[in-house]
Amino acid sequence: MTSVGAHAVGLGLRRGWYEFAQSLxxxxxxxxxLFTGLVALGYLVLNRDDRVAGTGLLEPxxxxxxxLGAFVVFGAVVGxxxxxxxxxxxxxxxxxxxxxxxLLAYFTGQLVTQALAVVPQLxxxxxxxxxxxxxxxxGADGWLTLAWVLALGLLAxxxxxxxxxxxxxxxxxxxxxxxxxxxxxTGISGILFPVQELWGWVQVVAQAxxxxxxxxxxxxxxLPDAAAALEIGGSWRTAQTxxxxxxxxxxxxxxxxxxxxxxxxxxxGSQVERARQAAVQWIR
Amino acid sequence: xxxxDRDQRSTNTVVEVGDLRMRYGSHEVLTGVDFxxxxxxxxxxxxxxxxxxxxxxxxxxxFRTRSSGRVTVLGEDPAQAGEAWRARTGVxxxxxxxxPRWTPRRLLAHLGGFYAPYGTxxxxxxxxxxxxxxxxxLGSHADRRIVTLSGGQRRRLDVAVGIVGRPELLFLDxxxxxxxxxxxxxxxxxxxxxxxxxxxxxxxxxxNLDEAERLADRILILANGTxxxxxxxxxxxxxxxxxxxVRWRAGGEAFVHATQDATAFVRExxxxxxxxxxxxxxxxxxxxxxxxxxxHGQAGAAEPSxxxxxxxx
Numbered sequence: 001m002t003s004v005g006a007h008a009v010g011l012g013l014r015r016g017w018y019e020f021a022q023s024l025x026x027x028x029x030x031x032x033x034l035f036t037g038l039v040a041l042g043y044l045v046l047n048r049d050d051r052v053a054g055t056g057l058l059e060p061x062x063x064x065x066x067x068l069g070a071f072v073v074f075g076a077v078v079g080x081x082x083x084x085x086x087x088x089x090x091x092x093x094x095x096x097x098x099x100x101x102x103l104l105a106y107f108t109g110q111l112v113t114q115a116l117a118v119v120p121q122l123x124x125x126x127x128x129x130x131x132x133x134x135x136x137x138x139g140a141d142g143w144l145t146l147a148w149v150l151a152l153g154l155l156a157x158x159x160x161x162x163x164x165x166x167x168x169x170x171x172x173x174x175x176x177x178x179x180x181x182x183x184x185x186t187g188i189s190g191i192l193f194p195v196q197e198l199w200g201w202v203q204v205v206a207q208a209x210x211x212x213x214x215x216x217x218x219x220x221x222x223l224p225d226a227a228a229a230l231e232i233g234g235s236w237r238t239a240q241t242x243x244x245x246x247x248x249x250x251x252x253x254x255x256x257x258x259x260x261x262x263x264x265x266x267x268x269g270s271q272v273e274r275a276r277q278a279a280v281q282w283i284r
Numbered sequence: 285x286x287x288x289d290r291d292q293r294s295t296n297t298v299v300e301v302g303d304l305r306m307r308y309g310s311h312e313v314l315t316g317v318d319f320x321x322x323x324x325x326x327x328x329x330x331x332x333x334x335x336x337x338x339x340x341x342x343x344x345x346x347f348r349t350r351s352s353g354r355v356t357v358l359g360e361d362p363a364q365a366g367e368a369w370r371a372r373t374g375v376x377x378x379x380x381x382x383x384p385r386w387t388p389r390r391l392l393a394h395l396g397g398f399y400a401p402y403g404t405x406x407x408x409x410x411x412x413x414x415x416x417x418x419x420x421x422l423g424s425h426a427d428r429r430i431v432t433l434s435g436g437q438r439r440r441l442d443v444a445v446g447i448v449g450r451p452e453l454l455f456l457d458x459x460x461x462x463x464x465x466x467x468x469x470x471x472x473x474x475x476x477x478x479x480x481x482x483x484x485x486x487x488x489x490x491x492n493l494d495e496a497e498r499l500a501d502r503i504l505i506l507a508n509g510t511x512x513x514x515x516x517x518x519x520x521x522x523x524x525x526x527x528x529x530v531r532w533r534a535g536g537e538a539f540v541h542a543t544q545d546a547t548a549f550v551r552e553x554x555x556x557x558x559x560x561x562x563x564x565x566x567x568x569x570x571x572x573x574x575x576x577x578x579x580h581g582q583a584g585a586a587e588p589s590x591x592x593x594x595x596x597x
Contacts, residue, residue, distance in 0.1 A: 007397075008398065018394075022386075090384075091379060097347070099398040100368065101398060102398055268348055269338065275379075
């Protein structure tokens with residue numbers, strides 16, 4: 001990379017941090033973090049006395065790591081998806097297109113902001129759960145596992161969010177293009193009930209996507225080794241987790257720049273103006 | 285090549301467009317556009333809505349790929365130009381609603397950062413943020429969240445962002461659309477200051493005649509996908525019929541005569557008609573008359589009379 005490019009990446013990192021800091025101060029974003037956190041926490045509290053069949057473990061202990069996994073995927077896919085769709089419509093992207101190496105900085109910043117935004121999202125659920133339930137059986141090793149699953153999980157899923165954000169026709173369509181597939185995938189990925197309860201082909205589909213593996217990795221971090229008996233093959237399948245998530249990360253890293261470049265080429269003032277008028281006119 | 289090297293190779297033609305054509309499917313929006321913009325000029329691209337102004341300026345900005353024709357902006361083809369070229373241009377649009385949570389000061393400092401590697405000794409880049417805030421008159425609003433700015437303040441911020449990299453060429457696309465007369469007047473003063481300050485070349489599009497006349501050294505009228513007139517407001521007026529209209533009454537009858545030289549005509553009229561001539565009136569042809577005659581005099585001009593035009597006297 002040229003020194004001018006490196007300079008732009010530096011500006012992008014600073015932008016990413018600043019946007020994240022602003023998001024933490026924004027009542028709108030705080031509300032979103034709290035709402036999703038409280039809904040998940042409510043689910044755990046309602047099921048706090050249920051024991052998971054085949055283990056001596058309580059429902060919140062088993063479900064919390066899976067929910068954290070789902071939060072990672074949700075934040076990393078839906079977050080950049082919305083951000084990018086909006087950046088196309090409000091002119092942010094065009095603004096960076098008019099600056100030399102601006103898009104490089106914008107996308108760098110976006111990755112930083114979205115990766116950081118997952119942290120408060122997880123803490124809102126993790127901190128109260130830690131106080132209410134017995135959640136971490138793995139000790140220091142467990143926290144280390146949590147860290148690498150989180151990092152690798154973000155690398156695997158952030159590109160998916162960026163690509164969806166680049167392809168979605170408008171912000172209003174993010175529900176169908178982003179939220180819906182993620183909710184369906186969450187439903188079949190063993191977050192709220194074991195994936196083995198579903199048909200064979202659904203299990204195959206679920207295991208092709210990162211959600212299942214991030215959930216599995218999270219459970220391996222938090223739960224005692226005996227709980228692996230509940231998983232497919234009776235194992236945490238750590239090597240396979242690394243392999244699948246890395247594969248998604250590599251494909252994402254190769255594909256995303258191509259998709260983003262194509263999208264950015266189409267950005268122009270009249271496109272932003274059309275989006276502005278479309279936003280005024282919701283019903284056609 | 286080092287960024288900024290090209291600054292030294294300044295030529296006098298900043299924009300050169302030859303036989304520019306743009307087709308969307310079977311619909312031809314630009315049917316052969318030719319014009320030049322010289323260094324330091326303020327040029328207005330004037331025309332009714334749908335005439336192809338935005339398409340033209342977006343091709344020059346490098347945001348749109350033309351169907352055919354020659355386009356050179358700052359010595360390069362915008363469709364292929366790189367980031368160093370980008371650093372020498374500035375763009376101001378009407379639809380920007382970005383960075384609502386940032387403050388103007390913060391945004392200007394951040395976006396200015398991109399131009400730092402392109403500074404030269406003659407042209408230090410970026411613009412000093414404080415100076416810039418003063419120049420566009422955002423002083424008391426510089427630390428407010430951008431979302432709270434009024435439309436006029438917002439556009440002044442857009443202009444500040446457009447020039448933060450000290451561009452040699454600034455594009456303004458419909459810069460005062462939706463402004464009240466006061467905000468428009470302030471904006472015009474700002475554009476004059478810009479063009480005086482660095483000798484920045486400015487190409488703006490507008491459908492407002494008054495604005496074109498006030499701002500531009502030269503006006504290009506775009507109608508039906510081609511340039512139908514090119515000149516200063518005075519030159520354009522002279523291209524049509526006559527520069528002035530003389531009206532008078534003589535012997536109970538009303539007369540009207542169009543002429544290039546009203547003074548000579550009136551002298552002769554009075555010499556011949558003597559005391560009989562009354563109610564003598566000389567009226568210069570306005571740019572509005574010229575514009576109407578040029579745009580609607582075009583073969584096939586289907587624009588309903590005045591409907592798409594904003595006529596401000």
